[in-house]
Amino acid sequence: xxxxxxxxxxxxxxxxxxxxxxxxxxxxxxxxxxxxxxxxxxxxxxxxxxxxxxxxxxxxxxxxxxxxxxxxxxxxxxxxxxxxxxxxxxxxxxxxxxxxxxxxxxxxxxxxxxxxxxxxxxxxxxxxxxxxxxxxxxxxxxxxxxxxxxxxxxxxxxxxxxxxxxxxxxxxxxxxxxxxxxxxxxxxxxxxxxxxxxxxxxxxxxxxxxxxxxxxxxxxxxxxxxxxxxxxxxxxxxxxxxxxxxxxxxxxxxxxxxxxxxxxxxxxxxxxxxxxxxxxxxxxxxxxxxxxxxxxx
Amino acid sequence: xxxxxxxxxxxxxxxxxxxxxxxxxxxxxxxxxxxxxxxxxxxxxxxxxxxxxxxxxxxxxxxxxxxxxxxxxxxxxxxxxxxxxxxxxxxxxxxxxxxxxxxxxxxxxxxxxxxxxxxxxxxxxxxxxxxxxxxxxxxxxxxxxxxxxxxxxxxxxxxxxxxxxxxxxxxxxxxxxxxxxxxxxxxxxxxxxxxxxxxxxxxxxxxxxxxxxxxxxxxxxxxxxxxxxxxxxxxxxxxxxxxxxxxxxxxxxxxxxxxxxxxxxxxxxxxxxxxxxxxxxxxxxxx
Numbered sequence: 001x002x003x004x005x006x007x008x009x010x011x012x013x014x015x016x017x018x019x020x021x022x023x024x025x026x027x028x029x030x031x032x033x034x035x036x037x038x039x040x041x042x043x044x045x046x047x048x049x050x051x052x053x054x055x056x057x058x059x060x061x062x063x064x065x066x067x068x069x070x071x072x073x074x075x076x077x078x079x080x081x082x083x084x085x086x087x088x089x090x091x092x093x094x095x096x097x098x099x100x101x102x103x104x105x106x107x108x109x110x111x112x113x114x115x116x117x118x119x120x121x122x123x124x125x126x127x128x129x130x131x132x133x134x135x136x137x138x139x140x141x142x143x144x145x146x147x148x149x150x151x152x153x154x155x156x157x158x159x160x161x162x163x164x165x166x167x168x169x170x171x172x173x174x175x176x177x178x179x180x181x182x183x184x185x186x187x188x189x190x191x192x193x194x195x196x197x198x199x200x201x202x203x204x205x206x207x208x209x210x211x212x213x214x215x216x217x218x219x220x221x222x223x224x225x226x227x228x229x230x231x232x233x234x235x236x237x238x239x240x241x242x243x244x245x246x247x248x249x250x251x252x253x254x255x256x257x258x259x260x261x262x263x264x265x266x267x268x269x270x271x272x273x274x275x276x277x278x279x280x281x282x283x284x285x286x287x288x289x290x291x292x293x294x295x296x297x
Numbered sequence: 298x299x300x301x302x303x304x305x306x307x308x309x310x311x312x313x314x315x316x317x318x319x320x321x322x323x324x325x326x327x328x329x330x331x332x333x334x335x336x337x338x339x340x341x342x343x344x345x346x347x348x349x350x351x352x353x354x355x356x357x358x359x360x361x362x363x364x365x366x367x368x369x370x371x372x373x374x375x376x377x378x379x380x381x382x383x384x385x386x387x388x389x390x391x392x393x394x395x396x397x398x399x400x401x402x403x404x405x406x407x408x409x410x411x412x413x414x415x416x417x418x419x420x421x422x423x424x425x426x427x428x429x430x431x432x433x434x435x436x437x438x439x440x441x442x443x444x445x446x447x448x449x450x451x452x453x454x455x456x457x458x459x460x461x462x463x464x465x466x467x468x469x470x471x472x473x474x475x476x477x478x479x480x481x482x483x484x485x486x487x488x489x490x491x492x493x494x495x496x497x498x499x500x501x502x503x504x505x506x507x508x509x510x511x512x513x514x515x516x517x518x519x520x521x522x523x524x525x526x527x528x529x530x531x532x533x534x535x536x537x538x539x540x541x542x543x544x545x546x547x548x549x550x551x552x553x554x555x556x557x558x559x560x561x562x563x564x565x566x567x568x569x570x571x572x573x574x575x576x577x578x579x580x581x582x583x584x
Contacts, residue, residue, distance in 0.1 A: 004427035009439075123575070126512070129519045131526050132542055133559030139553055235432030239523055253435070254527065257442045267437050268348010273431045280430075 005273045009266055026048065038195075040205065063270070064182035064263035068256070081271070083248035087237050090168030092226065094184065095233070098181040100215070104182070107187035108210055118180060125177035130236050134170035134243040141166060143240055152243075167244040174236035175229040179222070186221040190214050220291045227283030231276045325576025331569035339385040341542050346379035350536045353479065359552050370542075371555055377518060381562055384536040389566065391448055392518035393529065395455040396510060402456070403463025405505045408498060410464065411471025412490075421468075423460045433458065437520060438529065446529045451521055470502040504581045511574025515567045522563055538563055 059063065063073040106118035141199050142150040149163050190196065191214060199209050238250030245251075255266035338345070347366075353373045360370045368377035410421040428436070441452035474480060475498070483493045524530030525539030533540055538559035545555030 004423065005430050008427050008431075077540065123571045124564060126571050127515050127519060127564050129526070129542075129560060129563055130541075131562065132556075135542065135546055135556050136560065138409075139557070140551055142548055143337055154582050155331055231430065231432045233432075235434030235436075238432075238434050239527070242527060253438070257438065257529075260442075265439065265442065269431070269435055272435050276432055277430050288337065 003120055005277065006055070006270060007051075009269050009273070010051055029245075036101065042055065061107070063267040066256075066261055066264045068259050068261045069263070073263050076264065077249065077267055078269055080247060080249045080252045084234075084250060085235055085242070086164060087167055087240065088230075088234060089247060091171035091174075091233055092163050092230070094172035095167050095176055095179060095226070097224070098176050099183055100218070102219040103180050103183035103218075104210060106184045107191060107214075108206075109161070110191075115184075118184070122134055122180045125173060127174065129172055130174045131239050131243050133173055134166065134240055137166045137170060138243075139172055163244075163246075167240050168289060169247060171233060171236050171240045175233050178229060182225050183218060183222055187214060189219050190217045220287050223283055223287050223290070227280050227287075230279050230283075231256065234276055246275055299509075314537075322576045322579060325578050325580065326439075326576075328569050330574055331565065332573055335385065335566055335569060337388070339360025339382060339389055342379075342382040342386050346382045346435045348376035348379040349505050350380045350383035351534050352373065352379075357398065359548060359555075364485055368556060373545065377555070377558065380536045380541060381459070381558060384538045384541055384559065385562060387535055388521055388525075388539075388563075389535045391451060391521050392514055394453055395521065395546050396459065398452075398456045399459035399513070400506060400510050403460035404467050404499075404503065406460065406495060407464035407467030407506075408471050408502060412470040412475055412494060412498060418468075419439075421464060421581070425464055427464075428461045430456075434523070435561060437524070438527070441524060446528070447503060447532050450531055451524060451536075453519060459513065462513070463509060466505050466509055470505050474501050476527045477560055486583050500571055508574055508578045508581065511570050511577065515570045515574075518566060519563065522559075 063077070065071065066073050066076055069076060102118050102121075106115040109115045135170075138150055141148045147184065148166050149159075196213055198207060199213050205210075237248065238253055240246075240249035241248045242254055250274065253265065253268045253272075328355075354370065355373065357370055359372055360366060362369050366376050366378070368381070370381065406421055410418040414429045414465060430438075436458045437454045439519055440457055441450040444453045479499055483497050483512060490494070521530055522537070522539035522542075526535045526543045527539075528543070531537035541559040542556050545552070545557075545559070548555055551584055
């Protein structure tokens with residue numbers, strides 16, 4: 001899987017028209033200077049030998065040197081990774097905190113007003129561009145109410161957490177509508193199960209049934225769903241970082257794209273894709289751990 | 298026998314799409330109505346929009362709503378309502394065109410992989426797995442970077458990135474249909490693979506892809522608008538909702554409507570398409 005992702009990134013980037021050397025040196029560079037730079041970066045060798053070198057570098061975690069910054073890609077990624085990881089973490093937390101109560105409410109009041117409202121909201125949310133939702137949040141909470149910062153990283157631990165609340169909320173909304181819809185269906189299935197009927201027949205209160213029997217069984221589907229949607233969430237952070245001027249991998253990716261910084265774009269794409277694969281693996285393992293019925297094949 | 302069952306199925310479906318059915322599925326009706334209004338509005342944009350979308354009036358910038366400009370004007374004095382309508386024309390057209398190739402290619406590949414199995418299937422699923430592993434926006438932004446910004450870049454990026462979900466959905470249904478009795482009967486009857494695929498497998502798997510295309514168009518339109526917001530999609534001066542939001546973002550403190558209205562337009566389009574998609578899914582669900 002990781003190898004496939006790496007090969008795809010390599011192929012995609014070498015399909016690019018235009019020469020990165022010319023891009024860095026500018027319009028008026030002499031052909032000799034362009035050729036020299038191409039040689040230094042190894043871009044004048046055959047595609048096959050470039051790929052062999054690329055795989056060798058990957059294994060040893062050498063992702064090359066940024067064309068623009070002139071320092072190693074891996075150290076630049078290391079500098080920006082924490083911000084993105086924090087954003088993904090907070091967004092996931094928000095997603096769970098919003099999804100579980102809404103889906104529970106909708107499933108327990110099936111086809112009644114609360115259910116209709118939740119379903120309506122999730123349909124609305126599906127068509128909502130994340131960047132626009134972020135701007136609306138800035139408008140309300142930062143500009144009108146002045147409760148939270150407009151953007152940037154903030155200072156100190158609390159300032160930093162504060163600065164991630166709106167971005168986290170924005171990023172979580174990229175997946176909340178999907179999560180709510182799926183979890184609601186999942187919970188309806190659990191509600192129809194024999195053991196729920198048995199619990200009710202034993203005279204347990206409705207709240208107790210919901211919290212103890214239904215919610216417990218909904219944890220694993222939620223986890224699996226989160227794993228499946230984490231790729232989309234990670235992709236959305238690229239946009240959210242841009243809206244809120246956060247200095248994470250997404251901002252770095254976009255600025256590297258506009259300066260055609262190949263090794264940088266390649267490195268970030270790889271790191272993001274591989275971390276998604278690893279997160280998926282981790283959620284699968286965790287689900288297997290929590291649910292004795294799942295066997296890892 | 299096979300043709301007989303298929304025949305009644307098609308007949309029943311046609312009857313259920315009648316006016317009576319529309320009343321039975323209020324979500325579908327609401328979605329179709331909203332979609333119709335939006336599509337008509339953007340098709341008729343040249344007729345109904347009061348101004349040309351790029352007509353500037355520098356003496357009348359950032360104005361609030363008035364009789365002359367119902368939704369006010371932007372930072373260059375362009376009429377906001379006219380721009381919204383023309384931008385819808387761009388975004389809806391690009392979104393609708395961008396899903397055609399993924400829909401056709403994904404459905405075809407998914408059907409073939411599911412029907413034949415073996416190494417074709419393994420190869421296709423391997424490619425699908427790799428493409429799905431990429432965060433969607435990272436992949437699309439990377440592809441646009443490679444093929445160049447603008448609408449052409451968008452079409453190519455979605456052609457590469459977006460077919461995988463169709464392939465996966467259709468393959469899963471094909472695996473079930475392949476084992477069904479009517480396909481076995483058709484095989485025993487000596488029909489060629491092409492006739493079985495076209496006559497018996499596709500009609501039963503395509504409804505899944507059609508239901509999915511509704512939510513996919515929403516996803517793609519949102520992505521087109523997002524790319525344009527980042528400056529990677531539709532290029533100015535062509536009006537588009539994403540560029541309008543990023544232009545309006547600068548004036549958030551004084552003129553909140555400029556950045557807000559285009560987003561509401563996107564949400565309305567998404568709402569109408571999602572309602573139609575959900576309604577179709579209900580309609581096509583076997584009883």
